[in-house]
Amino acid sequence: MLSxxxxxxPGLPMSVTIWEVGPRDGLQNESAIVPVDVKLEFLDRLAAAGLGVIEATSFVHPQWVPQLADADDLLTRLAPAPGVRYPxxxxxxRGLDRALALGVREIAIFGSATETFAKRNLNRTVDESLTMFEPVVHRARTEGLRVRGYLSMCFxxxxxxxxxxxxxxxxxxRLVGLGCDQLSLGDTIGVGTPGQVTALIRALTDAGVGPDRLAVHFHDTYGQALANTLAALQAGVTTVDSSAGGLGGCPYAKSATGNLATEDLVWQLHGLGIETGVxxxxxVRTSLWMAQRLGRQSPSAVVRALAAEATS
Incomplete structure (x- = not known):
């Protein structure tokens, strides 16, 4: 296959951790309910492709995210691949209770930089959401879990x-002060540009939250995700969120299109000589397999470009 x-x-990291969000952030935005057996095979295929961090599911109430109502069943049946993390x-x-009961060792919480999105997504103000998260993070850290904080609407x-x-x-x-090990900066509606990315990371660094504590999570609504990723790498970030095949969006922000496709990210990183382990x-074969089960073409440019070679 072409590579x-x-x-x-110069000035880029030697390796990057790809935080794969397709099984959670991707599938939660599908109109159809994906069977748990398909999800389990998806997780196994992603691990076999070399992804070391795969966000498996969510313990959000099924009333709000019915696509992930099978979280307990999924994690009960999941056979973790050696060395792979499944946050x-x-x-x-309540979500933390369920996670601990199933042996989860890594969690993420989901906050907002804006009041309107906090109210629409969590039915709370920013202050109220942070108050809700505080005991969750404290207890998780006490139990020895890693904790990531997502921060949406950053751009x-x-x-x-x-x-x-x-x-x-x-x-x-404030999220870092609660005890989050890592903070993922979300361009939830994909409007950010590289200058914004550079300026935000610089401002966070000046405020004591350096790039070693940061990840980036870009949507490609306006075609800026890869350019923004490069800006983040140049600023010292070494963890990038992406979704296999470009699955996902945001159920609370209707203008948001899919996440940065993992294949598109890997193509760029490998072209820059950056190691990913992927x-x-x-x-590509995994995303083509999933696209068939979803009944539509993958939005990933790299998947579409390599589809003929992958199936020949």
Missing amino acids: PQRVPM VLVPNQ GDPWEGEVPISQVVSVAR DLPAL
Whole structure:
């Protein structure tokens, strides 16, 4: 299968951790309910393709995310691949109870940089959501779990418009102060551009939250995800969220299209000489397999470009 020519650029990391969100953030936005057997095979295929961090599911109430109502069944039946991490999203204490009962060792919480999205997504203000998260994070850390904090609407909000960098930094510092090991900066509606990315990471670094504590989570609504990723790498970030085949969006922000496709990310990273541990042909075959089960073409440019080779 065709692969990119490796031409490194100065000032970039030697390796990058890809945080695969397809099984959670991707499938939660499908209109159809994907059977648990298909989800389990998806997780196994992603692990076999070399992805070391795969966000498996969410313990959000099934009333809000019915596509992931099978979380307990999924994790009960999951046979973890050696060396692979399977974090799950938890919204509250009840979600943490379920995660701990199933032996989960890594969780994520999901906050907002803007008041409107916090109210629409969590039915709470930003302050109220942080108050809700505080005991969750404290208990998780006490139990020895890793905790990631997602921060959405970092680069723009469909209701509030431009989001000041100072506002993002303020909420980010509070999330880190709760005890989050890592903070993922979300461009939830895909409006960000590289200058914004550079400026935000610089401001966070100046505020004591350096790139070693950060990840980035870009949507490709306006075609900026890869450019924004490169800006983040140049600023020192070494963890990038992406979704196999470009699955996913945001159920609470209707203008948001799919996440950055993992295949597109891997193509760029490998072309830059950056190690990922990912077998791109195997990943392409996995996304083609999932697209068939969803009954539609993958939105990933790399998957579409390599589809003929992958199936020949």
